[in-house]
């Protein structure tokens with residue numbers, strides 16, 4: 001196991017105004033590692049996608065429920081961000097991860113969230129159980 | 145007045161400067177304000193200027209795609225300007241630049 005240098009846990013009510021709170025909190029926490037502007041932008045974007053998914057899909061935009069964010073900084077400048085919810089879950093994760101797949105037709109969505117997380121971070125894994133919730137784990141190694 | 149954007153119209157060009165972070169939280173207000181102006185002015189060009197935008201995610205991509213679709217109905221094209229590097233990479237990933245009525249200006 002790699003040594004954890006620092007860790008932050010955050011719990012936010014699933015309200016859309018907390019999307020920017022989540023981005024800002026994670027980026028402030030990660031900033032101690034002096035990431036590049038580009039790296040910080042990538043992380044903010046990935047966090048926004050995952051938190052928005054929890055708010056919009058997991059809890060159906062109800063504004064109720066909690067979004068859990070856990071950020072870890074490792075000694076080798078790798079960071080991990082886990083964003084989870086106790087919402088509706090995803091029936092077919094593989095299908096949900098396909099680029100441009102979306103179930104959100106009421107509001108304008110383009111099915112890019114998972115694609116963005118995958119492209120702007122180094123890795124993405126998604127665990128989900130219908131009726132229980134979803135957890136996405138993303139990792140990124142910062143340049144020295 | 146709307147603190148999220150500023151609008152101006154001149155010579156068939158409806159220019160919308162976005163002034164807030166473009167995420168899911170702001171997308172609906174932005175969409176409604178832009179569409180209201182598009183229906184009122186019937187422009188030939190809708191210019192969306194992102195110079196003051198410090199953050200945009202896939203909700204912004206959906207916003208642009210939706211305005212592009214509206215432009216096909218109402219007969220305007222969409223010009224994007226002032227995009228930051230991360231937003232440009234996001235748009236490249238979306239393939240939005242391949243749409244007939246969307247132009248990305250440097």
Ligand SMILES: Nc1ncnc2c1ncn2[C@@H]1O[C@H](COP(=O)(O)OP(=O)(O)OP(=O)(O)O)[C@@H](O)[C@H]1O
Nearest residue numbers: 053057058096102103109110111112113114134202
């Ligand atoms: N936390 C979640 N809980 C339940 N369903 C989810 C969750 N995250 C994603 N999904 C499902 O996976 C689909 C794809 O998600 P993705 O973020 O890629 O696209 P989107 O949210 O539909 O659109 P966009 O992110 O571009 O606005 C969603 O439409 C939804 O059905």
Ligand SMILES: [Mg+2]
Nearest residue numbers: 049053113114
């Ligand atoms: Mg999404």
